[in-house]
Amino acid sequence: MTSTEGAPQGVITAPLLRGQKALVTGANSGIGKATAVALGRAGADVVVNYVAGREDAEKVVEEITAFGVRAVAHEADVSDEQQVVAMVDRMVKEFGTIDVLVANAGLQRDAPITEMTLAQWQKVLDVNLTGQFLCAREAAKEFLRRGVVPEVSRAAGKIICMSSVHQIIPWSGHVNYAASKGGVQMMMATLAQELAPKRIRVNAVAPGAIKTPINRSAWETPEAEQDLMRLIPYKRVGDPEDIAHAVVGLASDLMDYVVGTTLYVDGGMTLFPGFATGG
Numbered sequence: 001m002t003s004t005e006g007a008p009q010g011v012i013t014a015p016l017l018r019g020q021k022a023l024v025t026g027a028n029s030g031i032g033k034a035t036a037v038a039l040g041r042a043g044a045d046v047v048v049n050y051v052a053g054r055e056d057a058e059k060v061v062e063e064i065t066a067f068g069v070r071a072v073a074h075e076a077d078v079s080d081e082q083q084v085v086a087m088v089d090r091m092v093k094e095f096g097t098i099d100v101l102v103a104n105a106g107l108q109r110d111a112p113i114t115e116m117t118l119a120q121w122q123k124v125l126d127v128n129l130t131g132q133f134l135c136a137r138e139a140a141k142e143f144l145r146r147g148v149v150p151e152v153s154r155a156a157g158k159i160i161c162m163s164s165v166h167q168i169i170p171w172s173g174h175v176n177y178a179a180s181k182g183g184v185q186m187m188m189a190t191l192a193q194e195l196a197p198k199r200i201r202v203n204a205v206a207p208g209a210i211k212t213p214i215n216r217s218a219w220e221t222p223e224a225e226q227d228l229m230r231l232i233p234y235k236r237v238g239d240p241e242d243i244a245h246a247v248v249g250l251a252s253d254l255m256d257y258v259v260g261t262t263l264y265v266d267g268g269m270t271l272f273p274g275f276a277t278g279g
């Protein structure tokens, strides 16, 4: 037996995620939407979670089912324990199981520290961190119940946490958001350590500046986009698909040995671009 037996051999002959069941939270817009579509294109059946914006979610479902896979929209607030439990229960009933969780739902409520309300702090922590915890917990229960099904995947399950470059880059005026993403990093690594012996892979994707509604003001005008370029060595703002493709890769068996890692997809934002000329 060679050490590569059973490993992908470099030629992709079938859709990467054929037969897998994926749940993407916050999938009615932005990065979540692109990710849900990309997972469907890669052969997965997809639950499109949203908290508001049913019509947008239904459009994402239509886009995905056009690939010949199944998709359903499911309304749930990821920070509400009962709603998350009910969502994963429904998925297991209707799709049979869950193989991939993309814990993506997130938001910003920006304010300088002296003006930030407790409600703003709490909301961001509730959705961005507690929401990922609740979804990861419910997915992990099902992964453990089912175990590895070799025809489907080498892993019993994959969790991909949507983090941010701000899990490592401090961000003035966004202390709630940066703290939530710092929390996501340590939650991801701890869960990865805890669940790896059960063949569950937990990883994170850390996007930089991606063109989505969350940061419209940062790229909307040519002046703003120009200013943003100071922070991006690769000199372009990212597209949601840049993130979606990273998620598909991490979810697939091509990356079966990637465990507990954060994949930065940021055009080099975390390379300290200010030091290109200074220091």
Ligand code: BGC
Residues within 6 Å of the ligand: 108, 163, 164, 165, 166, 207, 208, 209, 210, 214, 215, 218
């Ligand atoms: C934030 C965006 C921001 C980007 C880079 C993301 O996590 O949600 O608003 O543009 O980080 O700073």
